[in-house]
Structures are given as structure tokens and as C-alpha cells.
Amino acid sequence: DAGITQSPRHKVTETGTPVTLRCHQTENHRYMYWYRQDPGHGLRLIHYSYGVKDTDKGEVSDGYSVSRSKTEDFLLTLESATSSQTSVYFCAIATGGRYYGYTFGSGTRLTVV
């Protein structure tokens, strides 16, 4: 199984502060994704990466930026956190194989107060 870890697992932050979430993979997978999960919306794509320094926007990218300076790390930054960004954030990697499948991290629960 692909090793994928997210940090932190939980975070409470104040409105207006910057926040960075980290996704780390132990294998050399090219494609990495950030999703947010909200009740009634399922999971929605924020940003994705297709290589080192190669990133693009998903459907709910406003207020978020990403960086990928190494294959193994994909960072999601909330430039100035708002209460609407309170959510559970999942990182995923495309692991390929028979199903062109995806493996998800354990999620980060972010609360903006």
C-alpha cells in the first residue's frame, strides 16, 4: 500500500491567520490531490499536482494555494483562513494499477473560529 500521511490531523485556527496543511507520500507517485469534504457536498477538488512545481486549480480553489517542491510533499495553504474553510481536508495520490486507483490520507479536520 502507498504510504500517505497528512499533518496535522486536527487544527483550530483563528479567522485571518495563514494555515498550511502537509501531505507526504513515501512512494514516487506523480499525481497528488487536495480535496475538502463538507456535508451535502461530498468531496470537492481544491488543487492538484502533476509533478514537482506543476500544479493546477480544481473546482473550489479560491482562498487556497499549493506548492510541491519535492515529489513526496504537497502543501495546501489557506492564505487567510475564513470560517467557510472549516472542513475536513483529504490528500490523495493516484496510485495507478489496474483500477487507476487513488489512495487517501487520513484527513485533517480544520476549524476556523
Add this chain to the structure above:
Amino acid sequence: AQKITQTQPGMFVQEKEAVTLDCTYDTSDPSYGLFWYKQPSSGEMIFLIYQGSYDQQNATEGRYSLNFQKARKSANLVISASQLGDSAMYFCAMREKKLTGGGNKLTFGTGTQLKVEL
């Protein structure tokens, strides 16, 4: 328009009974894949089953089967012999068109909360 529709926000099933979770999808791409994921209360996303758009047979994985009706654009998950541990949120997802850089986008439905009762 919704790409993936799950019309059952919540469902109950008796232990040992079978249950069907509905999923319909919309795509114009002839090549796509359909996934079901389970999310227990602990929060992780667990892959259950996959169906490719060109697969002739319905996918099965143990107690899980996918009732794939391509013309109707439906991909219902059937869980046989429900167990208490099946209580969870279930998401249908579709992998379709390529994103910039070659990766595929995975689009999710809103989920169905299943509760298995004694």
C-alpha cells in the same frame, strides 16, 4: 449539473439483509471509471469496488457488488449480508476526463449514510 447523484442521504438495513445504494452519473466521455468508497466514523476513505466503462461484467469484491447499467448511467452498490461494521458513509465517485498534466479527476457524490441495525 450534478455529475454524480446519490439520492439517498440515509438508509437503514437489518443485519444480514442485503442493501442497495443508488448512484447515477453523467458524462460524455466514453472512457470512465466508477468507484465506491466507504467512510466509517473514524473518517478514513476506504476503497470498496471499481467498475470500468468498458467492463462487460459487473464488478464484485466479496460481499460488495456493483450493479452497472450503462444505458441508464447507474452504478448501484449492493452489499449482501449486512454486518454492523458496514454502518458508515458511502460515496460513489467517477474518474473521467484528464486534467492538465495528464491526471484524472475523481468526482464524488454527496454520499449515503448507512446504518445497520440488529
